[in-house]
Structures are given as structure tokens and as C-alpha cells.
Amino acid sequence: MAGCGEGGAAPVVPLGSPGVCTKGLQRKGPCERRRLKAVVSEQLSQDLLRLLREEIHTDVTFCVGSTLFKAHKAVLLARVPDFYFHTIGQTSDNLTNLEPIAVENFEASEFRKFLQIVYSSNRSLKNYEEEILRKKIVERGVPQKRYDFSFGKCTDNDGRSSVEFLDKKSSPCSLLKHEVPEDISDGEDNLISTDNCDLDPASELGEDLLKLYVKHYCPDIDIYVDGKSFKAHRAILSARSSYFAAMLSGCWAESSQEYITLQGINHVEMNVMMHFIYGGTLDFPDKANVGQILNMADMYGLEGLKEVAIYILRRDYCNFFQKPVPRRLASVLECLIIAHTVGVDSLFADCMKWIVKHFARFWSERSFANVPSEIQKSCLNMLIQSLTGISISHMRKENQRSKCFIQVHNVYSK
Incomplete structure (x- = not known):
């Protein structure tokens, strides 16, 4: 030690x-973990809901009747990819951020509720999305297509390949819990592995958002730490961290830059922080310095990450x-x-x-x-x-x- x-x-x-597990740990451990998971999960939902309500760093606008709704392409892609294809995906080549996308067969109140569920629900949205598409999209005569999140292509009901969903530079859509960005997967610096740490996102929302980080979907900023690049999303960083919210809000010079450099932390700690920001993960890898992560969480305004670090100290130490x-x-x-x-x-x-x-x-x-x-x-x-x-x-x-x-x-x- x-x-x-x-x-x-x-x-x-x-x-x-530290030492070995006991019967007392077996009794109390799962209860403490469930409590922490519920807290982190609720915090993640509230942060994303605030992101929607406050229209932080939005990059797409929907028009329902005479009502405009601003949202985030990355969140929609991660949570409701089929809806993304049927709305944004078909028009994104000729669409600017200022042009609203007309959404038919929705009342404004229905669409508002839909977005709130997308941004805050802790459950899988697959069945809900299918129901929405069946009622709102198919009934107006648009052929139903499924977005295959594993290969980045759209397929029709017969499974035949259709147009590419994302541009050719985009990463494939398949995501595993333990995959790591290519920039930090070299040799002994590999942070996450099935041998090291069983990643446990706080909820389905966390698991969906973690896909955006791990596979570099629609990133709009690069963060350099310890000589390594981390691709991220301004909106999610701002919603989850008060430090990033201030840095990217327009008050700092970094707000207009395509990349930023962070000092005082290493790439292992940075990746722990990013996994928590996106997924609300409840574990650290073996290499992680818990004390440094506590310091980092305090500096970046991540109270939930502090709670996770304290939980790990109580459990493992x-x-x-x-x-x-x-x-x-x-x-x-x-x-x-x-x-x-x-x-x-x-x-x-x-x-x-x-x-x-x-x-x-x-x-x-x-x-x-x-x-x-x-x-x-x-x-x-x-x-x-x-x-x-x-x-x-x-x-x-x-x-x-x-x-x-x-x-x-x-x-x-x-």
C-alpha cells in the first residue's frame, strides 16, 4: 500500500x-451498490433532461406545427437511432443547424413528452421507439426501415442493405461495454478490459450514451490529456460537469476551439472521468488512483464521481x-x-x-x-x-x- x-x-x-471479502461485505455490498446506482442513475437523467430544457449546445431543430424544439443529434442517435434515420438521417446532407425539420403526425405536447423520455428514461427505448415509428411514421406512408446499430447501415424489413446511415468517416455502430477508443488502447496503457474492471453503467441511458464516447459518434471537440486524444461532445460535457460548462459556455477561450488540453491529470484518470460522465459507471480499473480521482471529481464538479470513489474506498479498503x-x-x-x-x-x-x-x-x-x-x-x-x-x-x-x-x-x- x-x-x-x-x-x-x-x-x-x-x-x-486490500484484503478479502467477508460475509458482512456480501450482505452490505449489494445494498450499498444498489443505492449508489440509483443515485447516479437519477443524476444522469436529471442532467440530460436539463440539457434538453436549457437547450445547451443544441445542433438540430424540429418543427411540430408552429412549435420549435431544439435537441442534440448525438443523443437521438444513441437512444432512438431509427427515429434519427427517419427524421435527421434522410435530410442531414442538405441541412444546416438553423433549418428546422418538420415532424408530422405529432402534437407539440406529444413530441415534447417524446423528447423528455428520450433524454431521461433509464430504461431501454427500443419498444417505445418502435411504437412511435409505427404510429407516427409508417401511417403517413413512409416505408419502415430499421437502423442496424451494429454496422452503420439501414436495412429494410427483408434485411436488404440500404444507404449508409452515417458519413464514410464515421465509426461503425457496434459497441461493447469494454471497448476503448483507439487512441488509448495501446499495450499496457489499455484502461478498460474484462480482466481489469467490469463496467457497470448506471442505467440503459448510461449504456446508450457510453456508446457515443467509446465509438466516437458525432464528436464535436477533442480533449488532449497526457499526450492522448479523447473525442467528446460539448453538450454532454457541459450537462455533466460544471467545470466543462464554464469552459465551453463562451466565457473561456476554449469555447470556440475545436480542441482543448487539460493539465494535472493522466489519461487513466481522464478515461475514468469520461466513462462516468457518459455512462455513470460504478467501478474503476485496477490502475486507478482513487485519491487522485477524488481530487479530479472535486475540481471538475462531478459530485457523483466523488460518491463512486468514496463507495470504492468503503468497499475495497x-x-x-x-x-x-x-x-x-x-x-x-x-x-x-x-x-x-x-x-x-x-x-x-x-x-x-x-x-x-x-x-x-x-x-x-x-x-x-x-x-x-x-x-x-x-x-x-x-x-x-x-x-x-x-x-x-x-x-x-x-x-x-x-x-x-x-x-x-x-x-x-x-
Whole structure:
């Protein structure tokens, strides 16, 4: 386990190194994960819904009667590709961002609800999209075509190939959870693999949006980090991160540039952040430095990513504060240092309480001696405070634990 970094930097702590799983972890782990997944999923839905309502970086306009609706091609392509083909895909070659696309057979209120569902629903939209197409598109005499999201082509009901859906420079539409952009898939720098990390998007919405990032669909900005390029979408970045919202809003010089360069993070941390922005993923790869990701999440205004990092520390380093198990003591101390360095007060307090509760074991740990002196003093002060009102005679009955407590009490009472 790594120690605390210098100059206030988060300690370098590789993920997945602490001790083993216990029955307590098996009971509490799934419950905590479900809670976190629900929180991250709801946050992703609300962010995308706000993106639609506030018309942030829109690039397509629909006309329903006399009502105009602004939206985002990338989101529509990811969530309702057949609808995209029947509306935008057939006219995109001769369409500018300012020309509205007429949508027939819809009332304005119906189309508004349709867009809200597309942007915020946490479920698969396949059946809903088919129903909409059947009622609204086919009934006006347009031959029904399916968009094959695996090969980037449109096929009719007999499966015969039709026109190319995207331009020739576009990537194929097939996406696997564990695929990585070509720029960062070289050798040992490969971030995501089935051996490293089982990506778990927060919802169907997250899984659909993650396709846009992993396969470079309709990107409108390049981000350079650590010498590597990450293709992204201004709208989604702005909806998910307050930092990117400010950077790309027009107040910064970067808002008008086709690419930006970020400093202070490496490509592994950047890809963790991008997977969370698009998919709300709930895991990190083994290489990830959890402390650095906490710092990064705070800087970029990603509260949900902070919650995921804290969850991983509680799970992998603290065993959700169950009973002590072999090799777990040192990892709890590592978590204590990270929480103190990054400033996660709630996690720091939980670590302190658990250490005080099991202080007899920590007192003799060599790793405790390596904890910064200010944190040691905080632990011992909390220990002494916990002794208030407890009789020495009662504590003598607790064998090793009482001997340790009495020793510390005598030393710090002088």
C-alpha cells in the first residue's frame, strides 16, 4: 500500500489491493451498490433532461406545427437511432443547424413528452421507439426501415442493405461495454478490459450514451490529456460537469476551439472521468488512483464521481467497516490518509470511529506508526474522549483491549 503523497497530493493507492471479502461485505455490498446506482442513475437523467430544457449546445431543430424544439443529434442517435434515420438521417446532407425539420403526425405536447423520455428514461427505448415509428411514421406512408446499430447501415424489413446511415468517416455502430477508443488502447496503457474492471453503467441511458464516447459518434471537440486524444461532445460535457460548462459556455477561450488540453491529470484518470460522465459507471480499473480521482471529481464538479470513489474506498479498503479481517487494518489506515488529504470529512470520521473501536489492534500495527503525526494525535484524542465515563475497573475485564486503553489513557492524562 502506498503512503501519503507530498505537498498535499492525494496518496497513490492502487485499486483492488486490500484484503478479502467477508460475509458482512456480501450482505452490505449489494445494498450499498444498489443505492449508489440509483443515485447516479437519477443524476444522469436529471442532467440530460436539463440539457434538453436549457437547450445547451443544441445542433438540430424540429418543427411540430408552429412549435420549435431544439435537441442534440448525438443523443437521438444513441437512444432512438431509427427515429434519427427517419427524421435527421434522410435530410442531414442538405441541412444546416438553423433549418428546422418538420415532424408530422405529432402534437407539440406529444413530441415534447417524446423528447423528455428520450433524454431521461433509464430504461431501454427500443419498444417505445418502435411504437412511435409505427404510429407516427409508417401511417403517413413512409416505408419502415430499421437502423442496424451494429454496422452503420439501414436495412429494410427483408434485411436488404440500404444507404449508409452515417458519413464514410464515421465509426461503425457496434459497441461493447469494454471497448476503448483507439487512441488509448495501446499495450499496457489499455484502461478498460474484462480482466481489469467490469463496467457497470448506471442505467440503459448510461449504456446508450457510453456508446457515443467509446465509438466516437458525432464528436464535436477533442480533449488532449497526457499526450492522448479523447473525442467528446460539448453538450454532454457541459450537462455533466460544471467545470466543462464554464469552459465551453463562451466565457473561456476554449469555447470556440475545436480542441482543448487539460493539465494535472493522466489519461487513466481522464478515461475514468469520461466513462462516468457518459455512462455513470460504478467501478474503476485496477490502475486507478482513487485519491487522485477524488481530487479530479472535486475540481471538475462531478459530485457523483466523488460518491463512486468514496463507495470504492468503503468497499475495497474498509470492508464497509465490518469486523476486522487479516490485512484490512493497513488498508483502513490508507483510506484514513486519503480522506484526510482530499478532505472527505464523513469518510475520515467513519475511519476514525472504526480505528478507535478496534484501537487495540491498531496500536501495535507498524502501519499505524507511519500515519502522519497529526492524524495519530487525532486518533488518540478521540480514544481518550471515548474513555470518558468508563471505569478503569470495568476496562480491566477486557484483557488486551483494556491494557491498551489504560496505557494510552495514562500517557495522555499526565
